[in-house]
Amino acid sequence: MHTAYLCLMDFKLVSEYKPTGDQPEAIEQLADAIRSGSPHTTLLGVTGSGKTFTIANVIAQLNRPTLVLSHNKTLAAQLYGEFKNFFPENAVEYFVSYYDYYQPEAYLPTTDTYIEKDLSINDEIEQMRLKTVATLLSGRKDVIVVSSVSCLYGCGNPDAFHATATTIKVGMQCTHKYLLYRLVDALYTRTELELQPATFRVTGETIDIMAAFGEFGNQCFRIVFFDDEIEAIYSIDAATGQKLSSLDSITLYPANLFVTTRDTINNAISEIQSDLFKQIAFFEGEGREIEAQRIKQRVEYDLEMIKELGYCSGIENYSRYLDGRAPGSRPFCLLDFFPKDFITVVDESHVTLPQIHGMFGGDRARKENLVEYGFRLPAAKDNRPLQFHEFEALTPTKVYVSATPANYELTKCEGYVIEQLIRPTGLIDPPLDVRITTNQIDNLLELINETIHKGDRILITTITKRMAEEMSKYLDRIGVRNRYIHSDVDTLDRVQILEDLRDGLIDVLVGVNLLREGIDLPQVSLVAILDADKEGFLRNIRSITQIAGRAARHSNGHVVLYADKITDSIHYAIEQSNRRREKQIRYNLEHEIIPRQAQKSGKGQNTLLGDRGEKRADMNVYPLYENHYEDAKAADTESTYITATDIERLIIEARKDMERAAKSLDFLAAARYRDKMYELEKLRRENNSVAYTPSNIGK
Numbered sequence: 001m002h003t004a005y006l007c008l009m010d011f012k013l014v015s016e017y018k019p020t021g022d023q024p025e026a027i028e029q030l031a032d033a034i035r036s037g038s039p040h041t042t043l044l045g046v047t048g049s050g051k052t053f054t055i056a057n058v059i060a061q062l063n064r065p066t067l068v069l070s071h072n073k074t075l076a077a078q079l080y081g082e083f084k085n086f087f088p089e090n091a092v093e094y095f096v097s098y099y100d101y102y103q104p105e106a107y108l109p110t111t112d113t114y115i116e117k118d119l120s121i122n123d124e125i126e127q128m129r130l131k132t133v134a135t136l137l138s139g140r141k142d143v144i145v146v147s148s149v150s151c152l153y154g155c156g157n158p159d160a161f162h163a164t165a166t167t168i169k170v171g172m173q174c175t176h177k178y179l180l181y182r183l184v185d186a187l188y189t190r191t192e193l194e195l196q197p198a199t200f201r202v203t204g205e206t207i208d209i210m211a212a213f214g215e216f217g218n219q220c221f222r223i224v225f226f227d228d229e230i231e232a233i234y235s236i237d238a239a240t241g242q243k244l245s246s247l248d249s250i251t252l253y254p255a256n257l258f259v260t261t262r263d264t265i266n267n268a269i270s271e272i273q274s275d276l277f278k279q280i281a282f283f284e285g286e287g288r289e290i291e292a293q294r295i296k297q298r299v300e301y302d303l304e305m306i307k308e309l310g311y312c313s314g315i316e317n318y319s320r321y322l323d324g325r326a327p328g329s330r331p332f333c334l335l336d337f338f339p340k341d342f343i344t345v346v347d348e349s350h351v352t353l354p355q356i357h358g359m360f361g362g363d364r365a366r367k368e369n370l371v372e373y374g375f376r377l378p379a380a381k382d383n384r385p386l387q388f389h390e391f392e393a394l395t396p397t398k399v400y401v402s403a404t405p406a407n408y409e410l411t412k413c414e415g416y417v418i419e420q421l422i423r424p425t426g427l428i429d430p431p432l433d434v435r436i437t438t439n440q441i442d443n444l445l446e447l448i449n450e451t452i453h454k455g456d457r458i459l460i461t462t463i464t465k466r467m468a469e470e471m472s473k474y475l476d477r478i479g480v481r482n483r484y485i486h487s488d489v490d491t492l493d494r495v496q497i498l499e500d501l502r503d504g505l506i507d508v509l510v511g512v513n514l515l516r517e518g519i520d521l522p523q524v525s526l527v528a529i530l531d532a533d534k535e536g537f538l539r540n541i542r543s544i545t546q547i548a549g550r551a552a553r554h555s556n557g558h559v560v561l562y563a564d565k566i567t568d569s570i571h572y573a574i575e576q577s578n579r580r581r582e583k584q585i586r587y588n589l590e591h592e593i594i595p596r597q598a599q600k601s602g603k604g605q606n607t608l609l610g611d612r613g614e615k616r617a618d619m620n621v622y623p624l625y626e627n628h629y630e631d632a633k634a635a636d637t638e639s640t641y642i643t644a645t646d647i648e649r650l651i652i653e654a655r656k657d658m659e660r661a662a663k664s665l666d667f668l669a670a671a672r673y674r675d676k677m678y679e680l681e682k683l684r685r686e687n688n689s690v691a692y693t694p695s696n697i698g699k
Contacts, residue, residue, distance in 0.1 A: 009089070009090065009140065009141070009142040010063050010142060011059055011060045011063055011087060011090055011142050012060070012087065012089050012090065013056055013057060013059075013060040013086055013087065014085075014086060014087070014088055014089070015053070015056075015085075015086060017053070017424070019050075019053070019054070019057060020424045021049070021050075021420075021422035021423065021424050021587070022049075022419070022420050022421065022422045023049075023050055023053065023054050023057075023420065023424065026043060026045070026054050026418050026419075026420045027054055027057045027058055027061070029418045030043060030054070030055075030058045030399060030418060031058050031061045031062060033418075034058070034062060034343065034397060034399070035062070038397075039396055039397060039398065039412075040398055040400070040409070040412035040413050041398070041399045041400070041413060041418065042349075042399075042400040042401075042402070042405050042409045042410070042412075042413045042416075042417045042418065043055075043399060043400070043401045043402075043417075043418050043420060044402065044403065044405055044417045044418065044419045044420065044421075045401065045402075045403060045419075045420035045421075046403050046420070046421050046423070046429065046549065046552065046580060047403055047546070047549025047550070047552040047553070048423045048425070048427060048549070048552045048553045049420045049421065049422065049423050049424075050420075050423070050424055051401050051420065052079065052082050052083070052086075053086070054420060055068075055345055055399070055401065056082075056083065056086040056087070058399075059087075059144065059343070060087075062343065063141070063142075064141070064341050064342060064343050065136075065141055065142075065143045065144075065145075065338055065339050065341070065342040065343070066143070066144045066145070066342060066343045066344075066345060067145050067147060067151070067334075067335070067338065067342060067343070067344045067345065067395070068083070068144060068145065068146045068147065068345045068347060069147055069148075069149070069151070069344060069345065069346050069347060069352055070146065070147070070148055070347045070348065070352065071148070071149065071347075071348055071351045071352040071355050072148065072487075073096045073097070073148055073494065074485075074494045074495065074498065074519065075347070075348065075519065076094070076096055076146050076147065076148050077094070077096075077492075077494075077495045078495075078498075078519065078520055079146045079347065080092065080094045080146040082520075083144050083146060087142075087144060090142040090143070090144065091135045091140055091142055091143045091144070092143075092144045092146070093128065093131060093132035093135055093143065093144070093145045093146070094125075094128045094132065094145075094146055094147075095128065095129050095132045095145055095146070095147040095148075095150065095151055095334060096125060096129075096147065096148040096150050097125075097148060097150040097153075098121050098122050098125040098126040098129060099119050099120065099121060099122070100120045100121070100122045100490045102118075102119045102120075103115065103117060103118040103119065104117060104366060105117040105314065105366075105370065105375070105376075106366050106369070106370070107369045107370055107373050107375055108369075109369060109372075109373060114375065117313070117314060122490075122492070123197070124492070125492075127197060127212060127213035128213070129155075129257065130212050130213045130253060130254075130255070130256075130257065131213040132145055132147075132334070133155070133158075133161060133253070133257060133334070133337055134165075134213070134251075134253040136334075136337040136338060136339075137158065137161065137162055137165070137253075137337060141339070145334070145338075147334065149352070149355055149356055149359065149385075150334075151333060151334035151335065152333055152334075152335070152356065152359065152385045152386040152391060153331075153333060153384075153385045153386075154316065154319050154331030154332060154333060154383055154384070154385075155257040155258070155332065155333055155334055156256075156257040156258045156259060156260075156319075156323075156332060157260070157322075157323045157324070157332050158332060158336050158337050160259055160260045160261060160264065160322075160323075161253070161254055161257065161259060163261060164182075164185055164186045164254045164259050164260075164261065165186070165251055165252065165253045165254065166179070166182045166183070166186065166251065166252045167249060167250075167251045167252075168223060168230060168233060168249060168250050168251075168252065169230065169233075169248065169249040170230055170231070170232060170233055170247075170248055170249065171229065171230065172229070172230045173228060173229055174228065174229070174230055175228050176205065176207075176225050176228075179207065179223065180200075180202070180207070183200055183209070183252070185259075185261070185262070186252065186253070186254040186255060186259065187254055187255040187256045187259055187310075188200050188209070188212075188252075188255055190202065194238075194239075195208060195209075195210040195220060195238050196210060197210055197211070197212055197213065197219070197255075198210070198211075198212040198255035205224065205225040205226070206222060206223065206224050206225070207222070207223045207225075208220070208221070208222050208223075208236065208241070209221050209222075209223065209252065210238055211252055211253070212252075212253060212254065212255040212256075213253075219238070220235070220236050220237065220238040221233060221234065221235060221236065221247070221250055222234040222236045222241075222243070232246065233246070233247040233248070233249070233250060234246055234247065235247060258311075258315065258316065258319070258322075260322050262310075264322060264324065265306060265310060265322070267321075267324075268306075268318065268321035268322050269303060269306060269307065271321045272299065272302075272303060272318060272321055272377070272379075273303065275377055275378070275379060276295065276296070276299045276300075276377065279295050279374075279377055279378070280292045280295060280296055283295065283374060288374075290374070291373055291374030292374065293374075294373075294374035294375065295374040295375070295376075295377070298374075298375065298376075299377060302314070302315075302318070306318075316383045317376055317377070317379070317380040317383050318377075318379065318380075318383075319331055319382070319383045320379045320382040320383065321379065325382065327378075327379070327382065328382065329382065330384075330386060330387070330390050331382065331383060331384060331386075333386060333394075335386075335391075335394040335395065336394075341397075342397075343397050343398075343399065344395040344397065344398045344399070345398075345399045345401060346398055346399065346400050346401065347401050347402075348401070348402055348546075349400035349401060349402045349405060349406070349408075349409050350402045350404050350405055350406040350409070350542055353400075353406065353408055353409070354406075356386075356388055356391055357388050359385040359386075360384060360385055360386070360387045360388070363384050363385055364381065364384065367380055367381045367384070368381070400412075400413075403545060403546060403549060404541070404542040404545050404546060405417065406542070421580055421583055421584065422583075422584060422587050423552075423584070425553075425595060425596050425597070426584075426588050426593040426594060426595035426596060427552060427553065427554075427555060427557070427584075427595045427596075428580075428581050428584040428585055428588070428595065429548075429552055429577045429580045429581045429584065430527075430548060430551040430552055430554075430557030430558055430559050430577075431558065431559065431577075431581075432548060432559050432561060432570075432573065432574050432577055433558065433559065433560050433561065434532070434560075434561045434563055434566065434570065434574075435560055435561070435562055435563075436562070436563070436564055437531075437562050437563065437564050440530070440562045441474075444460070444528055444560075444562075445478070445480075447526055447528070447560065448480060448507075448508060448526070451507075451525055451526045452480075452507045454525070454556075456523060456524065456525035456526065456554065456556070457501055457502075457504075457507055457508070457509070457521065457523045457524045457525070457526075458507060458508045458509070458524065458525075458526045458527075458528065459508075459509050459510075459511065459521070459524050459526070459527045459528070459547075459550050459551075460508060460509070460510045460511070460528045460530065461510075461511055461512065461527070461528070461529050461530065461547050462510065462511070462512055462530050462531070463512070463530065463531045463534060463538055463539075464512065465486045465487075465488065465512055467512075467530070468484045468485075468486055468510045468511060468512050469484055471484070471510045472484035472510045473669070475508055475510070476669045477669075480507060480508055481505070481506045481507045481508070482506055482507065482508035482509065482510060483497050483500070483501075483506050483509060483510070484509075484510040484511065485497050485498075485509060485510070485511045486511060486512045486513070487512075487513075497509065498519065498521070501521065501523070501524075502521065502523055504523075512538070513538060519550060520553070521550060521553065522553040522554060522597065523554070524550055524551055524553070524554060524557075525551060525554040525556050525557055525558060526551065526558050526559075526560070527547060527548060527550050527551040527557075527558075527559045527560070528559075528560050528562070529544065529547055529548075529559070529560070529561045529562065530562050531562070531563075532544065532561035532562055532563040532567075532570060533563035533564055533565050533566075533567050533570065535567050535568075535569060539567070539569060540569045541568075541569040541572045541573050541576075543569075544561070544569055544570065544573040545573050545576065545577075547559075548573065548577070554597065555595055555596065555597045647680055647683060647684050648684070650680055651677055651680045651681060651684070654673050654674075654676045654677035654680060655673075655677055657669075657673045658670050658673035658674050658677060
């Protein structure tokens with residue numbers, strides 16, 4: 001929101017490390033290929049070889065805006081933190097789906113069941129999405145956007161978003177009423193209470209505004225009028241109203257990506273009414289009176305809401321009219337906000353590209369039923385994700401990054417692949433150990449105990465979500481500190497769980513498919529793969545290779561596959577691992593390198609948690625989870641203090657875990673979390689000014 005936003009900056013890579021091993025060659029080859037105009041380039045880099053660092057060096061050399069595309073939110077959050085560390089002076093943004101929970105609208109004709117849309121929006125992620133769009137529209141070139149495939153879904157017309165942004169300058173001639181109208185058009189809400197994001201408050205000739213998102217730490221502003229002139233602009237404290245600094249100008253961006261002008265809305269209403277009459281006539285012509293009456297009632301209600309409020313529930317189904325697009329044309333998406341010379345980095349391309357391929361078909365099948373049975377106008381089908389050929393056309397320069405590139409990438413690159421097999425740490429691929437499933441849980445528990453006593457962490461991968469939850473509950477009952485992670489866990493909670501594993505608050509993490517590609521966990525020395533012989537998507541050669549790679553950042557990394565037969569995938573995974581190990585060992589001997597433990601990428605990798613406004617306690621602070629290991633208790637000789645703020649946070653987290661355990665019908669765990677919450681609340685009541693230590697709690 002500052003005028004500094006218009007300054008053109010170069011990328012400045014900040015790192016205490018220099019490219020080593022085969023990184024310098026990979027960086028040079030990638031940069032040369034992109035400079036020469038190559039549309040497709042593949043980087044085959046083993047886990048822990050520093051692929052992100054290589055890409056960061058390429059970005060710094062080429063100095064072009066970059067989209068980093070990831071296939072899941074957890075990995076996107078990690079990449080966001082890493083690029084934030086590499087480019088602290090540049091714009092690194094985060095763009096993922098803002099739904100914590102999303103049930104799309106659907107109709108099942110076989111059972112005559114209509115399922116209404118239900119969703120829960122994460123306000124923090126919504127603000128990050130808005131900030132991403134505003135940054136791209138600002139004209140900056142030093143922009144890196146880390147995104148999930150959410151960037152391929154409709155997100156409004158860039159021209160409309162830009163048109164509803166308001167730039168305010170000191171000395172500008174502007175009436176009080178005009179600015180209020182501009183704020184309302186940008187979907188800001190007037191309030192007389194405490195300011196929240198995307199709200200404003202009017203007091204005489206003064207307008208206090210809290211922007212839809214924060215920028216450079218500023219989010220709340222005071223506009224002071226003198227007659228029809230803006231006399232002053234201040235950055236203020238949202239809670240106290242105290243002036244923090246004087247500003248020359250600010251730019252206020254809309255509070256929603258789906259924003260448009262009043263003229264566009266009026267034109268859209270006319271077109272919607274016209275198409276409604278045609279659809280009613282179509283149903284009546286086929287003798288389908290129920291469908292004709294249904295579509296008439298639903299659309300007329302939506303039109304009334306749009307006329308009165310400017311929006312309605314499910315307004316995205318009318319996006320074609322609001323965007324002014326022709327029938328059948330693709331929707332606008334985040335890619336339309338990028339400059340033309342941007343680079344697309346497809347991280348873990350062997351998973352991300354198939355995901356992009358499948359998005360359109362699934363969405364179209366659901367929309368066909370809604371249109372066919374009179375729940376939506378045919379224009380609803382034009383609110384969709386991009387088709388794969390549209391994605392290809394909008395991303396002319398792509399770099400595919402994967403430890404296991406698929407046939408598509410290899411074909412596009414005509415077999416030319418840039419390999420990066422040597423790790424800067426000198427670590428070699430972990431050995432793969434196949435064990436029979438008889439007594440596998442007992443065997444696994446022995447390995448877990450051995451690993452925990454060494455101070456290391458464990459990952460366990462299962463076939464289904466239910467198995468992950470049951471395994472987690474079993475480990476709870478026998479006293480192993482653990483959590484499970486899968487797609488039903490909230491986005492930011494997944495990030496927090498991974499951070500808890502790194503910090504030692506838990507020892508074991510159980511997952512299904514989120515513990516595969518790219519997750520940076522150098523503390524993990526044991527990876528256990530259950531049902532390794534169940535051939536399929538979750539246990540093919542690429543999956544096994546990727547899962548095994550989670551142990552590749554530890555000097556004593558070890559992978560155990562529980563299987564009763566050696567499948568082709570297991571055979572090929574072991575064969576490829578042995579080939580890489582041979583090359584890595586030979587390189588270490590030639591260069592006299594002693595393998596060393598990998599370190600976490602940068603400091604404060606999960607910047608996302610910092611953006612969220614949470615301060616994590618140090619790993620010595622009393623954890624939320626009970627420590628069941630007596631030797632660990634005996635080793636705790638330091639008295640580490642917990643602040644009142646930490647107590648509040650632990651109470652909230654204990655309550656969440658209690659509710660989660662109760663929902664899973666694990667009432668013993670729920671009772672433990674409840675008791676812990678009560679103890680923390682008792683300490684809070686006793687004396688808020690007293691410092692608390694781990695030894696106070698539980699006694």
